[in-house]
Each structure stands twice: as structure tokens, then as C-alpha cells.
Amino acid sequence: MAVNKLTSLEVMRAAPVIPVIVLSDVAQAVPLARALVAGGIRMLEVTLRTPVALACIEAIAREVPEAVAGAGTVRSAADAQAAAMAGARFAVSPGYTSAMGKACRELSLPLLPGVATGSEIMAAQEDGYTELKFFPAVQAGGLAMLKAWQGPFGDVRFCPTGGITRDNATQFLGMSNVVCVGGSWLTPPDAVARADWARITQLAREAVALR
């Protein structure tokens, strides 16, 4: 298990965009990670949605030291444990449960808990989380929701994810309670399938330039 000194805020501040990565072939993991790093994106969220996801995290952690591999789609304490064992250095979840939060704290795994309502923000805050993923951001109210939360939740910072694109990312990044955004547009499935790493590096460069 990797020694972890990161905080959630450091994960969010590393770049304007956290790429949401879905991989179906472990052989894609290392070249994809290198392509993103070459474009200036180091924090990589590999979603636990495919049978090879943990192996992909392991490969990136072992072979791409410039990258920081994290696990996305973490939905349970068991997911968090498996991710940490694979070498994930942060976790991102689509929702929040106290059991998952507790497991992440015991593992010293920085977590960006997913929230979409005031009650979910309050549950995460009760457990000490003030850096949260707003998911699914566009579908759940987008910019207007973030603006509404600035009043009652002025101490919370968000990473909106879900429906964010290169066209609307700037608006989200312009909100005072947004530190970064998450999105899958840096890793188009067709580019990954064709091993078009140059395109992915270019998309990463454009993402870094958003801020």
C-alpha cells in the first residue's frame, strides 16, 4: 500500500480537471497515464467499473511514478479497501455513506464524497468532509445549485462532475466554491481504443489551460 500524505484539497488543487477514466484493458493503463501526465494532469481517477480497474490502478502506481492513481466509483468500505490495496492514493465516490467514509479514514485514503443534496452535504460534513464531489453536477442543478449552496454551505468546496465538458468547464471553474471539475472528456473511448495517446495529451493540455 502506498504511503499517503495527500489531502483531499491537494487532490482537487493539482489541476483544473480530474479525468474520470474507464478502462477495459489493463494494457491501456500505463500509456494512458503517461499521456495525461505529458499534458500536465497527474491526478487520475480510475473508476471501479470494469473487471480490470484494480489491475489498472496497480499498473499505474507501479510504472508511472509521476502520476497519482486514485479510484473512482468507490461505493463501499470493501471498494475502498481494495482500492488502497491496489495502490490508489485517493478515492472518489458517487454518493456517501458513513461506513465508506470511516473505511477511507482508517486507510488514510483521502476521499471526495459524492453529494447532490443539502442532507448529503450535512452527512459528509458530520464526518469531517468539507471537500466534496457534486455528482451528477449538471443533471442535479449545475451552476444554479452551486450558487444556492454558497449561502448555507459557504465552508464547502466542490468538484462538480457529471455533464461537465470542455465547453462548460470554465463556467464551473469560475464559481467561488469550485476548486476543480471532474469529467470523462479527456479520455474519449475511441481515442483510448485506438491508442491515440497524442490526442489525449492534447486534451489534457487544453484542460490545464482552463485555469
Ligand code: 3PG
Ligand atoms: C461518471 O461518473 O461517469 C462521471 O461523472 C463522468 O461523467 P461525464 O461522462 O459526464 O464526464
